[in-house]
């Protein structure tokens with residue numbers, strides 16, 4: 135089916151023309167109209183059916199036999215020949231560690247990863263997380279004003295994750311830059327020329343993951359890759375390149391998204407001042423606040439699936455092979471599921487039903503860690519700077535891409551005590 139005939143097949147072209155898949159600045163009013171009037175529509179620019187209602191998205195996540203995740207990491211804008219050559223010549227063979235793998239391989243690998251990736255490991259590094267958070271805050275505490283995104287959120291989750299993975303602090307900046315390259319090549323809108331330096335970064339990134347596995351095989355350590363290599367040596371059915379693939383997944387998914395949660399979440403809490411005051415007065419409200427930030431202002435706004443057979447979603451024909459963009463940022467505001475869905479309320483009891491971490495067999499394996507990191511951050515900030523506020527006269531903008539709602543900056547202020 136061609137793009138044009140797909141657009142005709144789903145009726146109105148109004149929604150598809152109005153939809154800018156790469157603009158995540160303030161899409162919520164558009165999502166609300168889509169949920170009410172056209173909850174599934176085709177967008178030719180990215181060649182995806184866009185799905186905006188909660189129940190449809192949850193059902194698609196659940197039905198992995200029909201809706202596969204194998205397109206989850208495919209570049210939305212295909213790589214140019216020169217970028218592909220850079221990657222092929224450089225020996226880049228990674229594609230996805232987990233999120234775009236499908237059963238039975240996915241089931242086999244996920245089981246092994248989960249066995250060494252539970253709360254036990256996360257809790258064990260809780261003191262390190264507290265230390266990393268305090269140290270980062272100490273650096274700007276006396277200044278009275280900071281770009282919280284650049285000076286805190288960008289690096290803190292990477293330092294935490296690298297503790298878990300056993301990567302030295304000196305590599306943080308480098309790995310962060312590879313993660314940006316991965317995001318822009320996969321979900322962004324780069325021109326052919328712009329793709330080249332990012333393709334080179336991907337080669338370095340993949341080499342780094344493979345070298346990390348080799349290092350642990352030579353010298354086992356007590357960290358996540360060390361655990362995976364140990365399990366492999368004890369007979370677990372996972373290859374060295376599959377372990378490198380898991381690291382390739384985690385060295386991206388394990389920090390960028392938490393960085394964004396911290397940026398978006400703190401902004402929401404300061405914009406809704408009553409919520410911030412509530413946290414300062416009663417830290418037990420932080421758990422609910424974290425869930426509400428994830429629901430209301432998700433780090434990942436949309437994720438992808440592909441249909442393995444002709445089917446229908448909300449009465450719209452979806453042909454075999456079609457791509458679907460599942461807009462969790464819309465699902466999370468669906469009033470069929472959430473009471474007063476457009477109201478930010480850290481005391482609501484239904485926030486945890488949000489779909490920000492996906493759902494079903496691929497549901498995020500790092501969700502407890504990211505929630506713990508953000509909760510510790512809020513605990514520390516609210517204790518040290520109860521008068522924290524947004525700097526006046528700033529507009530909030532977000533990096534252009536289809537999935538990650540990444541703020542460009544978050545300027546905050548507080549009074550410095552003599």
Ligand code: HEM
Nearest residue numbers: 232233387388391392395491492493496497498499500504
């Ligand atoms: C706010 C933070 C985070 C968000 C919003 C987030 C979101 C997601 C989403 C939407 C998926 C895909 C789910 C699906 O396809 O159904 C996913 C999968 C995944 N996430 Fe996260 N994530 C976060 C933090 C983390 C962290 C901290 C880690 C690791 C330390 C992590 C590791 C992974 C991995 C390995 C997968 C693939 C799981 C699979 O395919 O079985 N994520 N995450």
